[in-house]
Amino acid sequence: xxxxxFKIASVTVGSAGSSTITFTSIPQTYTDLKLVWSLRxxxxxxxxxxxxxxxSSSSSFTNKYLSGNSTTTVTGSSAQYVGEAVGNTATTxxxxxxxxxxxxxxxxxxxxxxxxxxxxxxxxxxxxxVATIASTLWSNTAAITSITLSVDTGPNFLQYSTARLYGIxxx
Amino acid sequence: MALTYVPLATTSVSNGTTNYxxxxxxxxxxxxxxxxxxxxxxxxxxxxGLRFNSDSNSNYSVTQLTGNGTTSASARETSQPQIIIGGxxxxxxxxxxxxxxxxxxxxxNTTTYKTTIGRNDIPGSVVxxxxxxxxxxxxxxxxxxxxxxxxxxxxxxxxxxxxxx
Numbered sequence: 525x526x527x528x529x530f531k532i533a534s535v536t537v538g539s540a541g542s543s544t545i546t547f548t549s550i551p552q553t554y555t556d557l558k559l560v561w562s563l564r565x566x567x568x569x570x571x572x573x574x575x576x577x578x579x580s581s582s583s584s585f586t587n588k589y590l591s592g593n594s595t596t597t598v599t600g601s602s603a604q605y606v607g608e609a610v611g612n613t614a615t616t617x618x619x620x621x622x623x624x625x626x627x628x629x630x631x632x633x634x635x636x637x638x639x640x641x642x643x644x645x646x647x648x649x650x651x652x653x654v655a656t657i658a659s660t661l662w663s664n665t666a667a668i669t670s671i672t673l674s675v676d677t678g679p680n681f682l683q684y685s686t687a688r689l690y691g692i693x694x695x
Numbered sequence: 696m697a698l699t700y701v702p703l704a705t706t707s708v709s710n711g712t713t714n715y716x717x718x719x720x721x722x723x724x725x726x727x728x729x730x731x732x733x734x735x736x737x738x739x740x741x742x743x744g745l746r747f748n749s750d751s752n753s754n755y756s757v758t759q760l761t762g763n764g765t766t767s768a769s770a771r772e773t774s775q776p777q778i779i780i781g782g783x784x785x786x787x788x789x790x791x792x793x794x795x796x797x798x799x800x801x802x803x804n805t806t807t808y809k810t811t812i813g814r815n816d817i818p819g820s821v822v823x824x825x826x827x828x829x830x831x832x833x834x835x836x837x838x839x840x841x842x843x844x845x846x847x848x849x850x851x852x853x854x855x856x857x858x859x860x
Contacts, residue, residue: 528856529700555854556731586819590762599762599822627733627794633850636733636792636818661792661819694702694854 527693530554534688541566541680546672547689550629554691557626559671561687562619567677569611570652571643575604576624577672578635578662589658593651607641608654609675612682615645619685624660629668636661699859701725707852708734715841716853723803723834725857732840734851735793735817741843742781743795745827747809747835751776754830761823777841778827780815791850793817795840797827803834 535545550557565572577585585603592598609620622641629635637660644653673687706716721728736743746755753774759781760769772779780795798812813825829835840853 528698528702588762588764588817588820588822590760590767590822597762597767599764599767601764625731625794625796627731628852634792636794636816638794638796638814638816638818638822640814657814657822657824659794659816659818659820659822663819692700692856694705 530691532689532691535686537681537683537685539683541682543678543680544672544674545681545685545687546670548670550669550671550689551691552630552667555628555694556692557629557668558690558692559624559687560690561622561673563609563622563685564619564682565609565611565675565678566680566682567611567675568613569677570614570645570647570649571608571654572611572678573602573605573676574607574609574622574641575674575676576606576637576660577604578664578668579666579670580672581664584663586661586663587658589656591654591656593654595650604660606639606658606660607656608643610643610645614652615647618645626668632665634661634663634665635668697859701857701859703855703857705852705854708847708849711737711846711849713847715839716847717837717839718855719837721836721838721855722857725803725859726801727858728799728802728835729856729858730797730838730840730853731856732795732851732853733793734791734848736842736845737848738845741845742779744777744779744841744843745797745811746777746839746841747829747831748833748837749839750829750831756828758826759823761821763821778811778825778829779843780813780825781823790817791848799835805832805834807832809835
């Protein structure tokens with residue numbers, strides 16, 4: 525029986541760090557895509573926003589998010605935003621955990637995506653830990669063939685950051 | 696090797712008068728279920744309803760959390776005839792790009808009430824999450840997702856996955 529939840533590719537960041545994590549030449553044979561990650565940024569802060577782009581495009585993205593950081597709940601708009609990576613002043617060895625679900629990524633409709641993201645580091649400062657849910661719309665009818673993750677400030681994802689892309693078939 | 700993420704069925708809407716999508720005869724041989732719906736309610740003022748085993752009695756409750764970029768809100772509804780997802784200011788649209796994901800863990804046990812975790816997005820407009828409860832110890836064998844007070848948008852799809860192990 526054909527695999528229906530298939531690991532397309534995985535990336536583990538090496539000791540030099542990496543400014544982006546990119547999956548290219550994504551097969552067009554699945555129904556949905558699911559990207560999962562564990563990320564830490566080199567930014568000298570406790571968090572660093574994570575952005576996603578499709579097909580090397582950073583235009584035509586709209587977004588809504590809802591975040592909580594133990595003291596404040598915030599909803600807003602921030603294109604391509606999918607959550608907060610753990611920054612490099614956060615507790616050692618802590619990494620963000622997140623996922624992005626993209627249904628019907630080969631369709632001729634605009635592409636939508638749903639993400640969940642958490643960064644928790646057993647610290648007590650305001651904003652040290654963030655839980656985020658976000659919705660993303662890419663107003664483009666092209667099939668998604670590549671996905672890139674990046675951080676706002678970084679400049680890099682740190683060693684041991686990982687991302688895995690899965691293809692999901694509905695038959 | 697046996698699959699652990701098994702697509703059980705897919706259904707789609709190709710006309711303007713489909714009020715619900717339903718999965719019946721669900722095998723009890725998996726551990727968890729995941730339903731992925733892409734598409735929305737033609738009436739943007741309403742959301743979707745989730746019902747199990749054709750039970751239309753007041754055995755459902757839901758807590759919703761949502762944000763639209765300006766306002767965040769939470770609400771709770773008890774003793775409802777279905778788990779309501781979105782609508783009433785908690786996200787509804789008439790777009791085929793809407794995403795609703797429902798996670799139903801331990802769905803086939805006959806000891807506990809069934810709890811659902813939902814993520815519902817109108818991408819670029821509204822983001823939300825829901826906690827639902829069905830006060831029944833019956834194993835879930837049928838799931839119906841309904842466009843409240845209206846119909847699904849053409850092109851809407853729903854897929855049910857069984858998670859083994």
